[in-house]
Amino acid sequence: MSATAGGEFNRVVNSDLKPVAVVAQCLDNQWVPRELLGSMLEHGRSLRHAKVADARLRAVRHEYLRALLNSQQVIVNRAFFLNNHAVYQDFQNGGVSREAFKALLGDSVIVPYLYNETSLVEEREFTVQSEGERAWREAVGDVATGSCLRLSWDNDENARLTRLKLGTSFHRHLLTMSMFEAEPLQRDFELDEEDTRRLQARLRDVSRWALDSESVTRERFYKAFVVADDTNPAEGKYDRTKPFAAELKQLGDLKYNTALADALSRYPLTPADSLDRTALQEDRIISRSGGVSADELLHMLQQQAFALIQNPLNVGFTGLELDHVWRARGTDEWTLYKDSLLYLLQEPERLLETPEEFTARGQDVYNRYVSLAEQLSGIVGRRREGVVDRWQPIIKFSIHTLGSVISVMFDTDPYIEVAGEVADSIAAEASKAVVRFAVVGRDQRRAGKQLETSVDLMQVKFDRTRDEWNGLIRRMEESGFSSHRTVHRPDDDATLNAPDESEDTG
Known part of the structure; x- marks a missing residue:
């Protein structure tokens, strides 16, 4: 106690x-x-x-x-x-x-x-x-x-775990930056090929600095690569003359803020308009599932495509306060949403043997979240005059691999967006891609101001990643999904990224 x-x-x-x-x-x-x-x-x-x-x-x-x-x-x-x-x-x-x-x-x-x-x-x-x-x-x-x-209530054990899970984890991340692939960097930061090469060179500078430093903290990293010289990093005076200060800051911050969640085997909540965790180019984003095949994933998406009914809502965050959230959490709608989300997360790969049940679970999360949003709108009450905050929720599946993302939008006419190309380092190798389920607004430009929920759900396994990735896109198109490619990274959802659960600190 x-x-x-x-x-x-x-x-x-x-x-x-x-x-x-x-x-x-x-x-x-x-x-x-x-x-x-x-x-x-x-x-x-x-x-x-x-x-x-x-x-x-x-x-x-x-x-x-x-x-x-x-x-x-x-x-x-x-x-x-x-x-x-x-x-x-x-x-x-x-x-x-x-x-x-x-x-x-x-x-x-x-x-x-x-x-x-x-x-x-x-x-x-x-x-x-x-x-x-x-x-x-x-x-x-x-x-x-x-x-x-705490990580542990034994002081010596807590100190050891803190050093290993938080300090050493950040240091190790800086050391691995020298190996970051070009394709995902280009997509995540919307760079041309020349700037991507320059960023890779700067990442190698970071790794050399980390290798030569006895003590590596985010504050020291900031002083060397992000903030103006002779300033306190807490002031946040970021130096545009330091090459790629913004990109390095985002990568460092992302790792810094996922470390505690990983140490606890829980979820780091990535905000909207922030780098997605896949930008860290980790070998394993989640480990709780063995992975499903591309055929199984496609079957599930085909089933989902025809199961949705969309209802625009006048719901958003305008005027929301803590007591509104507290009251919403006390409603039956919040309990049903929470239960439906937990049910969806229970061994989702097994549900692909019966895609109709998977579709029903995904639809249930959507329905429950929409009901919660309606309840929340009533709790907040009438918004001030002139404010229009119309939320039109849809289900979005996204499949993330190193270098590329496929986003499947279940709108009135389901479609896919493809960003980037599979990284050369895994093109001919076996890999696993992260599958994310989200309820988001149709207007992705306003995502940061809307109500949404998202969770990393499962993995899809590939034997030869690039061939099977391109084959998945082609078969989606043949199944009736319209598609288009973009050189830009997709708009971010506020994301519950599942951590590596193979390590237990409790």
Whole structure:
């Protein structure tokens, strides 16, 4: 038990977490949406610039609330309760938001993660906002019970796991950057061939630096490759004169923010308008399934194509607050959505033996999420005049391999989009591609402002990747899916990326 000013919190480890527990990247104090990052570099603005701070706060808040709505639990580093206004604004003052936060904390929906602390309120070793620290102590003191998380509650074991799973993992990632393939880099960052080659050369510089450095942290990496010289990385003054500072920052941040989720064998929640986890070019994105064949996947997609009925909704995030999410989680609609998602995640590859059942499960997640969205719209109530926030949900399957993505959009007339080419390194080899299921809005340009949910579902296995990948595309077209190719990376869904579950830290 962890002592607080008001009660006792259960000391938990990863094996005590719910199946769909997430670590939200948006709460990282360096996370910036890609569009905003480009603007910061163009205009020479830091994270402390008023326009940047306001835009970033809105984006963080949106993703934080989305995480709380879509998942069973959200794991939050204790530091964020003390220094992230998007989090502590809910319990800083009295009112319904504070009561909602206390309820979510007490019910272990919000689970504080302790790096090496043993108490939720012990003295901190990091920078805080005084109003956040004061509000946190008061809020925790009013909560009788809840849960707090560490990698291990044995101090020596926790230190070992922290070093191995978090520090060494980031160092190893920088070392492997020298081997990144051109095709996925070109797609993920929308580069031409010459800039792709230059980025690969810069990645080799990073790997050499990591090899020669005794101590590798994200802060030191930032100082060397991302931020202006002689500035504090926390200020976020990114240096456009340092080659590919934006691209290196995004790759470093993505690995930094997936490490804890992987250590816990749970889900890193990738925000909309951010790099997808496949940009890390990992050998294994998920390991819980043995993989299905391209024939089985195609059969399932054919069945799904004719099962959908789309209903436009006037639903979105305009006016959403924490108490709305809390109330929505208490509805039958949220419980049914959660149960349907868990059911879909139960050994999905076996369902391909009976594609009709798989289709029914996918359709059920869609239906339940739409019902939840309608319920949430009623809870939020009438939006301010002049605001049109029309959400038109569709089901989207995407298949991700190294270098290329096939997105299958089940709109009124189902179609596919193909981005990129299979990387040369796996072209003639066996591989597994990640299959993702999502409920997203038709208008992908507004994805970052809409309600959506997404989960990495299974793997599809190839013996000769490029031949079978191109064969899958051709057979989809022959089955009636219209298609088009794009040189750009597809629009991002807010994504629950399944971690490697082969390692257990509990």
